[in-house]
Amino acid sequence: MSEPRAIAVQIGPISPAAPGALYQQIVTGFKREIGEGRLAGGIALPSFRLLAEQLLVSIITVRRAYEELEREGIIYRRQGLGTFVAADGRERSRAAKRGHAEALIRLAVQEATEAGLSPAQAKAFVSRVTTETLSEAKACKAPTLSKSAA
Amino acid sequence: MSEPRAIAVQIGPISPAAPGALYQQIVTGFKREIGEGRLAGGIALPSFRLLAEQLLVSIITVRRAYEELEREGIIYRRQGLGTFVAADGRERSRAAKRGHAEALIRLAVQEATEAGLSPAQAKAFVSRVTTETLSEAKACKAPTLSKSAA
């Protein structure tokens, strides 16, 4: 008997037009799924071929993404067996997201300062955009109450 | 008589190791200098060859950067004459910085949310990092009181 195997469609959408490399989009998607607990430790990720087929990318691109996730300790690979979420994958994924978020904020503050905003103005600007983004995100999840296919 | 010509050394440091393409680093540097008013409208930017020599990059890389800045309406080029800061270069530069900052914040908030933070926690996290960054930036400018060469 083996671990349950995750479905892949939740990772998308992956697109060459989207910002960032294809493999990076896959990495980001899995960090989200693992970080939010939808892929628990021990769960097997989709195989290279399956995910490649579903996302319309090559096997090597999937491999590249999995390599990156393994380098960060979020998943591990076993030849002939498959690829699995690490026991502490969720924590590591969340830590990576937090670190990334912090770096982005620091950049944003620097940009705001260089845009001519005073420290107080910069703080207000960041606060306003943050609140806006949070309320928009909430709005996107609320209307999902209509009946959908099982 | 011609417009004064700006010096280049303030743009750096430019490095292949730094994040982003070389030409992009140059773009960012000029947006900062123009946005903060140190390069006013009408001022001539350094020539391709001079800047290339000072930054240890090729002429084409400088050209690439200037093309990008012209596309955003921050500077304009005149063959045989030189490259100049646009009349509204400062405003456009600041607007670009603000837009960039806003995009970064939205990304950061999304990452923070996917890291498992609640909206309230995300807001607190953003606020804390913002304050930290601002105080660090202030600390870097204060100690510049020692005597320096004229």
Place this chain on the structure above:
DNA sequence: CCAACTGTATATGTTATATATACACACCAG
């Protein structure tokens, strides 16, 4: 053992970046 899955490795094409070199335009000294 063999078939059918897994992940792995090598060679190749495409694109973005960075470069060197040669060219065209504008000003100014003579």
Place this chain on the structure above:
DNA sequence: CTGGTGTGTATATATAACATATACAGTTGG
């Protein structure tokens, strides 16, 4: 007006990251 020296401009070339196809190697279960 003519040439020199400074501008920006254009073409062809090297390098690195990204993405791909194809062939290889390990694991499992009939």
